[in-house]
Amino acid sequence: MxxxxxxxxxxxxxxxxxxxxxxxxxxxxxxxxxxxxxxxxxxxxxxxxxxxxxxxxxxxxxxxxxxxxxxxxxxxxxxxxxxxxxxxxxxxxxxxxxxxxxxxxxxxxxxxxxxxxxxxxxxxxxxxxxxxxxxxxxxxxxxxxxxxxNAQTFLLVNRTEQLRRGGRLSSAAAFFGSELVTKPLLHLVGGKLELREKVRTRSRAYARLVAAAVDAAGRRPAAVAVQHLGAPEAADAVAAQLREQVPDIADFYVAELGPTLGVHLGIGALGVVVLPGGCS
CATH class of the missing domain: 3.40.50.10170 (Rossmann fold)
Structure with a gap:
């Protein structure tokens, strides 16, 4: 068996x-x-x-x-x-x-x-x-x-309050200034969620998310997943850009995040996971 x-x-x-x-x-x-x-x-x-x-x-x-x-x-x-x-x-x-x-x-x-x-x-x-x-x-x-x-995970959230309250966000990701005027782009490093960069506008944040995923995929075949919580239009837009910009997609998924992650990420969260080489 x-x-x-x-x-x-x-x-x-x-x-x-x-x-x-x-x-x-x-x-x-x-x-x-x-x-x-x-x-x-x-x-x-x-x-x-x-x-x-x-x-x-x-x-x-x-x-x-x-x-x-x-x-x-x-x-x-x-x-x-x-x-x-x-x-x-x-x-x-x-x-x-x-x-x-x-x-x-x-x-x-x-x-x-x-x-x-x-x-x-x-x-x-x-x-x-x-x-x-x-x-x-x-x-x-x-x-x-x-x-x-080898898998890389990138996340956009509207606010980090829920993540920090639950202890899921590294203390190294402390913000300077108000989150109300920034969009935090996060990533997982060694299994820990950390701040990658702060972006001023939502459109710029989506562009930086796509760029990070494209860079992670490289020139090899890659598996790509776009996940969201209550943001299907944004997920579809990001997915369309990734389909155009990632040169060789082996597997592609678009799905809503489950509730155990949604509780910590909040409504509007959007993430991309990339596995260079694919899942085969």
Whole structure:
């Protein structure tokens, strides 16, 4: 049986891709008051600007159950679990604890994607495609690690207040002057969210986002994903520019961000993920 790839719901992988490649998706949690909602499983209707909304990682028990089922499905060939950056979520640490509890003799490998959204999804997708082709556990694990190390994630948000309040934004990204007159362009560095630059206008911010993604893609085939929260027109405009300016696109995705990321990024967030070399 093929090695099974597991990821979490924050990876934002398209449902048809998940089904085709047999990827197991662990639901993360959105907390609304005293309600706990499973992303991708339960219906979610939330106010992204509310202080009463927060998120939580999957528990070691939840992960252990899913890893065990995935290991059984693989016929013992193994599991590669690709999770949201450990700098942004406790899910990776919960996964490590789950594996320790299972005592599976290293047949379950945990990968820190160093990313979020499709920054997690692309390494999981690259690993799953290799597994689907019959690769062994070590090969699938190494492919996931390689993709995680090479994927680049860029984000535009309207305000950084929610990110800083939740501890997701590096203290090095402290702003000088008012955010009201700047548009922060952020990027993930070693799994940590940091300020890349401040731009004065929205149109200039979109241009800088596109330029950063084009530069990251280089001249090789690249997988590209555009993600947004409540900004479909902006996402479509950025996607159109990337299709024109990235010379060789191997995979292209446009999708809305899930609620566990949306709670921290806020309405209007727009991001681009680039994986040079693609997901194959």
């Amino acid at each position: 093929p090695v099974v790839v597991v990821t979490d719901s924050a990876a934002s992988l398209p449902a048809d891709v998940v089904t085709e490649l047999g990827i197991e998706v662990v639901p993360l949690h959105v907390l609304v008051g005293d309600r706990e909602i499973r992303e991708g499983v339960d219906a979610i209707d939330i106010d992204y600007g509310s202080d009463s909304v927060s998120t939580s990682a999957a528990s070691p028990g939840e992960l252990r159950e899913i890893y065990s089922a995935a290991l059984d499905r693989s016929g013992g060939d193994g599991v590669v679990a690709v999770h949201l950056s450990r700098r942004l979520s406790a899910t990776w640490e919960a996964g490590r604890q789950a594996v320790d509890d299972m005592g599976t003799d290293a047949r379950v490998r945990i990968v820190d994607s160093l990313g979020a959204g499709m920054g997690t999804g692309m390494p999981a997708l690259a690993a799953a495609r290799l597994a689907h082709g019959g690769a062994v556990l070590d090969e699938v694990y190494e492919r996931a690690v390689d993709a995680a190390n």
